[in-house]
Amino acid sequence: MSSLDVNKTYKLFIGGAFPRSESGRVYEIKGANKKFLANPALASRKDLRDAVVAAKSAQSGWANATAFNRGQILYRIAEMLEGRKDQFIKELIQQGETELNAINEVEMSIDRLVYYAGWSDKYLPFFSTINPVSSSHFNFSNLEPVGVVSIIAPEEQSLLGLVSVIAPAIVGGNTVIVLASESKPLSAISFGEVLNSSDVPGGVVNILTGNKNELISHMASHMDVNSIIYCGKEENTIKNISELASNNIKRTVFYKKANWNNEQSESPYFIEKTQEIKTTWHPTKV
Secondary structure, eight states: OOOOOOOOOOOOBBTTBOOOOTTOOBOOEEOTTSSEEEOOBOOOHHHHHHHHHHHHHHHHHHHHSOHHHHHHHHHHHHHHHHHTHHHHHHHHHHTTOOHHHHHHHHHHHHHHHHHHHHTTTTHHHHHOEEOOOSSSEEEEEEEEEOSEEEEEOOSSSTTHHHHHHHHHHHHTTOEEEEEOOSSSOHHHHHHHHHHHTTTOOTTSEEEEOSOHHHHHHHHHHOTTOOEEEEESOOHHHHHHHHHHHGGGTOEEEEEOOSOOSSGGGOOHHHHHTTEEEEEEEEESOO
16 A cells, blocks of 8 residues: 655744744745755744744743753754754755765854753853952853854755854754745754754744745844844845844844864854953942
């Protein structure tokens, strides 16, 4: 008796759930053989607003989690990705990667998660300072998460690039809304399934798929977003993001690089890019 093929439905990942786009829209993805591959959801502005609400609701609890707990969760994400390695390799090959590049990309994504898990309890003492002052005070500078971060993920290296921008943002206590690679979004939604089984609280990571030109301006102008990361080289887009982000003084981060598989693509300074410095003055005399 033959069985029916059950084709996967690639939905959005918002607030720990997998909704379809509220607009009901999808768009077609073709594989390396130019044949139909999938119909991922085409996210709308309303989906983005829902993702921001979820991220903002989750941010306080995530920021107040211990560094040890956040590190454990990132390591758990790496464990779950390791367990589904074959699936991700297959999806990357379907989207045009060679087998060798696909294996490399998945293995480096796992390593990158472990790398940032290891920094979870180390980046604060690494960046914090005790400052010399001329008055009778102790003066400390510490890092705090900016809050809600919107991310336009790299178009190429759709899994490794995605992991490389999500991991440093969330290990530092931020919550994120990520717009995945438009042409190669399948690994991003499968990564949402990994997150959903990795003890990541709902709303900490939200993943959208769809048209960048439709959503970037809204991601840059939303007043409840505190920082935006753009991975791309388009100068007009960078200018537009910078202008819109100035409305609520968002922190802007631009990654123009196209290669995420080298040692320069992992650093505690990637964590620092979505942190703010809080300086405390404490009197030595009462």
